[in-house]
Amino acid sequence: MSFLPYQFSEHFAQQLDAQDPLASFRSRFHFPKVNGKAAIYFCGNSLGIQPKSVKDHLERELNNWADLAVDGHFHGEDAWYHVRKKSKPALAEIVGAHEHEVVAMNHLSVNLHLLMVSFYRPTKERYKIIVEAGAFPSDQYMLESQIKFHGLDPADALVELTPRPGEHTLRTEDILTEIKKQGDKLAMVNMAGLQYYTGQLFDMQAITAAAHEVGAVAGFDLAHAAGNAVLKLHDWDVDFATWCSYKYLNSGPGNISGIFVHERYAERPDLPRFAGWWGHDEDERFKMEKGFVPMFGADGWQLANNNVLALAAHQASLDIFQEAGMENLRAKSEKLTGYLEFLIREISGESGVLEIITPKNPAERGCQLSLLIHRGGKAVFDEFYKHGVVGDWRNPNVIRLAPTPLYNSFMDVFRFAQILEQSLEKFA
Incomplete structure (x- = not known):
């Protein structure tokens, strides 16, 4: 073209x-x-x-519910117990990940909080978070409350990056300079992948590398990037990310979110997290025993059983994305x-x-x-x-x-x- x-x-x-x-x-x-x-x-x-195909996807699951009821969890087309797996190939392509690094679950703000439990582990010396000034309110509220949860002051712990005077967007060099400046005090960079107000797409690879160089982790809110920009989260070495599915992913108002967790955390049962039974080893799940054993990869961050109707609408759009590329x-x-x-x-x-x-x-x-x-x-x-x-x-x-x-x-x-x-x- x-x-x-x-x-x-x-x-x-x-x-x-x-x-x-x-x-x-x-x-x-x-x-x-x-x-x-x-x-x-x-x-x-x-x-x-x-997408016009949403109706057919929903009707298929409604028919499964009508015909099978509880048996739909283990019988019929796309048995619900494993239904989350169907979206993984498309999600992995869209965000540039391995299938075990992604899973569709919850909502974006919920996922941000859950991921912060695991990846924001402030100490007396290392506790600061870098974010772009004017981040979407959901992110602002999430970061403020997470910082307060740890007994810290957002005015001190949160470093908000602003453009230079007379400019509307951030320069990558200024972001990297601030990361280096914060150095040993920096616990996390937690920015949008694409800034909702200005439309700026950040250099996530460079930002992640700079964060890792000073011993911090890097996570991104991809609400405006997923399905819009070409992402390579695994290759960029991003620690974690989350996104919504109702913007560029066309999956319906308020529909399901998704997360990425880099594979280096795939087998880290020691990593703090808020656990739920759908994140527990699925081969042992129905033993209903104490002792949380997380599933391999991003699946280990799941809480509740899957929202089947939400995933059906989501899949209608994901099928189109896979076809288009x-x-x-x-x-x-x-x-x-x-x-x-x-x-x-x-x-x-x-x-x-x-x-x-x-x-x-x-x-x-x-x-x-x-x-x-x-x-x-x-x-x-x-x-x-x-x-x-x-x-x-x-x-x-x-x-x-x-x-x-x-x-x-x-x-x-x-x-x-x-x-x-x-x-x-x-x-x-």
Whole structure:
């Protein structure tokens, strides 16, 4: 897919779609409607749209429940006792891991807390945590409460990294410098993989290496990175990570999360954790005896038995990801987001109305672009929503747009640009 330089024309956008090897995946999703018409949906960074196959996946499990009831745990297609295993191949591909390093379970904030139990082990000398300033509130609350749980003061223990004056995103060199500066005081780096507000994709490999060099661990919240960026968590030597499945992974509102735990911890029963019976050795589980023996790998962090209906909806999307391939999706994403960036800059020109605060380098972003709107504000956003564009508004004046390669087209981007131009003329 080579089609630079871009052009602001309908014919050009149609040509790009005609050349797109992933174009057919669009027809496998339900598009929401605005004013009775299919939306231009650029909000997959908040909630992905529904794969049409979800209904069949759910109905199969509902039929199993109806026909088998409790026997469904051990009989029938995809017996529930082992159902978590079905998602492992796709999850491993999406985050760049071995299958034993990943498992779908719980919700993201729950998983963050559970992983902190194991990996945040502060001492009198080594207790600090590095995080990006302005992290998503869930992460802020989690970190604050975990620090307080250990009897420490967040104002002292939490090191929040801010961009340089006049800049919107963090420089990798500044992150690495701060890690080295904290040195023996640093217990953990716990950042987003991709920052939800600015859309910046962090260099997780470099950050992890720097953390390990000073004796700290590195963990990432991949809510906005999983299914969006190419990840290689195992090769990058990341200690742990977690993500949600309802954004780019299109698995349904509030649906199941997943975790990654590097294989060096696969057989570490000595590692502190909050245990549950679904994390206990499954060959011995139904003996119902005292003495927790964790399963090998990430499975040993499970608590309760699997949410079968949640996993069914999740699997519908994961099947599509395996068919499309993350490398292919990423290649399209760079072109699609690049086209959106080109059109925004064409429309904005030298007016100063719009400022893209997401890094320009494709290696430092996913598919999201975050726009500072300096005139017109929410009125411009509301206007293009009336014309069928679903994006995301963040106070005080940021619009987040995420053209998603599985279901968005280049014509979506072109049509959005036309609507944006009209909205700016009206209100900015």
